[in-house]
Structure formats: structure tokens, C-alpha cells
Amino acid sequence: MSVSSHPMTATARTCSVRRSYPGSPGPSELAGGQLAFSVCVVALLWTLAVPSLLQGQPVTEADRVVAPQTFTPEFADMRFGSDVAIGYQEQPVFLSTAPGIGGVYRGRRTSHGWIFRGLLPEDMWGSTVATRGADEIFGLVEHGSAVGEVWSAGTWHSLFEGIDGAPGALDVFPGVIVVGMPGYGNGAGRVRVFRYNAKFDIWLSDPPLDGELSEGFGTSVALDPGTGFLLVGAPGAGDNGKVQTFAYDGSWIEWVALLPPPEFDSQSGAAFGTSLAVEEDWVAVGAPAANKIFSGIGIPADDVGAVLMYQDDFLTYDFREFFQEMHEGDALGTDVALGSVEGELLLAVGSPGADLGAANTGGVRTFTLGPGETMWTERQHLIASDRGQGDALGTSVDVFERRVVAGAPGWDYCDPGLLCVADVGSVYVFEHVGAIFIDGFETGDLSAWSAP
Ligand SMILES: [Ca+2]
Numbered sequence: 323m324s325v326s327s328h329p330m331t332a333t334a335r336t337c338s339v340r341r342s343y344p345g346s347p348g349p350s351e352l353a354g355g356q357l358a359f360s361v362c363v364v365a366l367l368w369t370l371a372v373p374s375l376l377q378g379q380p381v382t383e384a385d386r387v388v389a390p391q392t393f394t395p396e397f398a399d400m401r402f403g404s405d406v407a408i409g410y411q412e413q414p415v416f417l418s419t420a421p422g423i424g425g426v427y428r429g430r431r432t433s434h435g436w437i438f439r440g441l442l443p444e445d446m447w448g449s450t451v452a453t454r455g456a457d458e459i460f461g462l463v464e465h466g467s468a469v470g471e472v473w474s475a476g477t478w479h480s481l482f483e484g485i486d487g488a489p490g491a492l493d494v495f496p497g498v499i500v501v502g503m504p505g506y507g508n509g510a511g512r513v514r515v516f517r518y519n520a521k522f523d524i525w526l527s528d529p530p531l532d533g534e535l536s537e538g539f540g541t542s543v544a545l546d547p548g549t550g551f552l553l554v555g556a557p558g559a560g561d562n563g564k565v566q567t568f569a570y571d572g573s574w575i576e577w578v579a580l581l582p583p584p585e586f587d588s589q590s591g592a593a594f595g596t597s598l599a600v601e602e603d604w605v606a607v608g609a610p611a612a613n614k615i616f617s618g619i620g621i622p623a624d625d626v627g628a629v630l631m632y633q634d635d636f637l638t639y640d641f642r643e644f645f646q647e648m649h650e651g652d653a654l655g656t657d658v659a660l661g662s663v664e665g666e667l668l669l670a671v672g673s674p675g676a677d678l679g680a681a682n683t684g685g686v687r688t689f690t691l692g693p694g695e696t697m698w699t700e701r702q703h704l705i706a707s708d709r710g711q712g713d714a715l716g717t718s719v720d721v722f723e724r725r726v727v728a729g730a731p732g733w734d735y736c737d738p739g740l741l742c743v744a745d746v747g748s749v750y751v752f753e754h755v756g757a758i759f760i761d762g763f764e765t766g767d768l769s770a771w772s773a774p
């Protein structure tokens with residue numbers, strides 16, 4: 323069951339995410355609506371009769387975080403939340419870029435709320451963030467030169483500098499850092515795997531892996547801890563993009579390429595590989611410019627986006643199923659994240675172009691896969707309590723255990739009596755407790771929450 327906010331004139335067919343999988347006779351479409359009460363009275367009655375389908379209900383954030391400045395006009399367009407990463411170091415921590423004014427923030431959740439530390443270098447801007455285990459890293463780019471650096475956010479020092487492109491994607495394991503530089507070579511893209519050499523206390527790069535033409539190779543990167551493989555998204559490759567896998571045997575050797583299934587053959591430019599996440603034996607790949615796979619139900623729509631699920635079966639990465647939004651420009655799959663706790667996998671997928679009461683408020687779709695299950699089930703729809711036009715929630719998402727963090731870099735700060743400061747950006751934290759996400763109503767903290 324999925325729900326989307328829609329004008330009062332919404333019809334049932336416009337209220338769902340489509341689910342499709344191999345052998346399926348067609349998408350199952352279910353209706354609901356968060357603002358579309360005329361539709362959703364029916365849907366609510368229906369869902370009450372079928373409790374197992376009460377899963378796409380909208381839920382707002384447990385916590386909303388803005389960067390710690392006072393919002394003077396100079397902070398317009400800082401776009402906090404452009405990229406986010408969440409982890410846990412005795413307390414929940416997250417990292418976010420704010421590329422419009424340069425820099426990177428690290429927040430940690432204490433009993434007194436979020437406490438921030440920021441790095442705002444004069445001549446560089448923060449480009450991407452990543453965390454895993456004890457490691458927290460971010461990329462910086464020099465103004466005007468596109469030469470990059472990678473820093474540790476735990477210790478606030480540069481790990482290595484002078485890399486040959488702007489870091490656009492990072493992944494980290496103890497002693498290994500993968501850097502995607504999709505703009506390298508006029509957009510061909512390059513990926514470097516750095517390894518820490520303890521003897522000389524230095525990070526050394528494997529020979530670079532390069533893309534071709536305007537593939538954008540390295541737009542997304544991930545190391546698969548199960549196989550030891552490297553996965554690299556190249557959304558400009560071929561007709562619709564690809565994810566290339568590499569096995570390591572003294573050097574990186576091309577393995578299989580993940581491609582969209584044949585349903586996507588009739589379109590081009592889907593940007594498959596824009597985003598990428600790996601957890602256990604599953605890989606999620608975002609294709610935010612995918613057009614709706616038209617089955618004769620509803621109406622065609624461009625750029626609804628898609629998230630496509632692959633499962634490793636003895637190093638094969640087989641396609642399993644995909645999900646799409648329904649409306650033109652929703653851009654599902656702009657970012658994806660996977661997490662795992664107590665045997666259940668949690669998938670979060672951003673749709674920054676979704677219109678939930680206003681244009682491009684954005685939202686985040688969630689799905690789970692329980693122990694022994696083979697098909698993903700759609701769960702609650704994560705939205706912002708204060709959503710506004712152009713906020714673009716879901717531009718970035720990350721998951722750690724049962725916590726989802728999502729960036730809305732287009733969020734505007736508006737205070738009565740003051741002019742609005744546009745595109746300051748905001749970050750939302752959603753808490754998954756038991757089988758559901760909870761919001762301010764359940765936590766008893768209504769300060770950053772308003773029920774739709
Ligand atoms: Ca839109």
C-alpha cells in the first residue's frame with residue numbers, strides 16, 4: 323500500500339507506487355492519499371479491512387535538523403542536506419554537506435539535542451560524505467580546480483589530497499576508501515581505491531579505473547562486504563546506464579554488469595546507477611530519470627524514477643524486482659540506502675521531485691525484507707511535517723539500523739517579519755521502532771512535528 327499526497331481532484335490511480343517483478347502479470351495498484359480525503363475515505367475503509375496493507379501511510383520526521391547558523395541572507399543557497407550519512411558512535415551521528423557555502427557538518431544526538439561541528443574551509447567545498455562503523459569521511463573540492471581531498475570527520479584531518487577529480491561518491495571500510503570522481507575526463511569518470519599502509523602511515527591508490535565518454539563512471543560507488551567486489555555506477559553508459567562490478571585478484575578485474583531488465587529497453591536516459599546501496603546479498607540501484615513502464619493502466623509519465631533490486635546468487639547479482647513512482651518528475655531513486663537490523667533489511671529511496679501538497683516537496687519511500695522473504699514489501703512513506711515547494715526531500719538518504727536520515731536541500735527558512743532565506747536546506751531523521759516508523763506523536767515530542 324502506498325500513499326501520495328495529491329490535490330483534492332486526485333483519482334485512485336494516481337495514488338500509488340508501482341511494483342513489478344519478473345513473471346508478474348502487471349503492477350498491483352492500490353490507492354490512498356494523505357491530502358486527498360475524497361479518495362482516501364474509501365482507501366482508509368479498505369485498508370482497515372486489510373490491515374496487512376496499511377503500510378504506505380505517510381509519517382513525518384521524529385527529528386528535524388538545521389545547520390546551526392542564524393539564518394542571515396548570506397546563508398541562502400547553502401543547501402544543507404545535499405548529501406547525508408548516518409552512523410552511531412556511542413550516540414547517533416550524521417554528516418551532511420552544505421555545498422553552497424562550502425563545508426561539511428557533523429552532528430551528534432545528545433540528551434540536549436543535536437550538537438554540531440562544522441568545517442567551513444575558505445577555498446574548498448564539501449562534495450560528499452560517508453560513514454561505516456567507526457569511520458566517518460567526507461570529500462572536499464578546491465574551488466576552480468576540481469582537485470579533491472578526502473578527510474576524516476572523526477579526527478578532522480585530511481587523509482589524502484591532490485586526487486584527480488572532485489569526489490562525488492565515497493565508500494569506506496577499515497583501511498580501504500573508494501572514491502568516485504564522475505566528472506573526471508569531461509564526465510567519463512574515474513574511481514580510485516585507496517588502501518592504508520600502516521608501515522608508512524600513508525594511503526596508497528590502486529591503479530585508477532576509468533569510464534568512457536560521458537558515462538559518469540563513479541557517480542555511485544560501493545564495496546560489497548559479502549563478495550569483496552567493487553560496484554560502480556555509470557548512469558550515462560549505454561542507453562540507460564549500468565553498474566559495473568569488479569572482482570579483486572591482485573588488481574581489479576571487470577566482473578558482471580548490472581543492467582535494467584528488458585521492460586526498460588524501449589526508453590533511454592534512465593540514469594540507472596545514479597545511486598547504489600549494498601546490504602547482505604542485496605543491491606539497490608536508483609534510476610531517477612526512468613520513465614513509467616506503461617502497462618496500459620493509468621497514464622504514461624516521464625522521469626518518475628525507479629529503484630531496481632538485485633540479489634547476489636553465487637556472484638551473479640540477479641535482477642529481482644523494481645518499484646516506480648507514478649508522476650512525471652518524481653525522480654524516485656535519486657538516492658538509495660539499505661540497512662539491516664535483527665535479520666530485517668530496510669530500504670529507503672528518495673523521490674525529491676514528488677509533489678506532496680506543493681511542487682517538489684519530495685519524500686522517501688521505504689521497503690522491508692524480513693528473514694526468509696524473497697519479495698520486498700512497501701512500508702511507510704516518509705515526509706516532512708513542514709514540507710514546502712521545492713524542498714526536495716530525498717535528494718539524499720542514508721540508513722543505519724532503524725534510523726533513516728534524508729536531506730531536503732531546497733528547504734527555505736522563513737520567519738515572520740523577516741524575508742525568507744531560500745534554499746538553506748534541512749535534514750530529517752526518521753525513527754523505525756518495532757515494525758513501523760514513529761513520529762512526534764508517538765515520541766511525545768511535538769516540537770518539530772505537525773500531523774497532516
Ligand atoms: Ca514534481
Ligand SMILES: [Ca+2]
Pocket residue numbers: 711712713732733734744745
Ligand atoms: Ca527552496
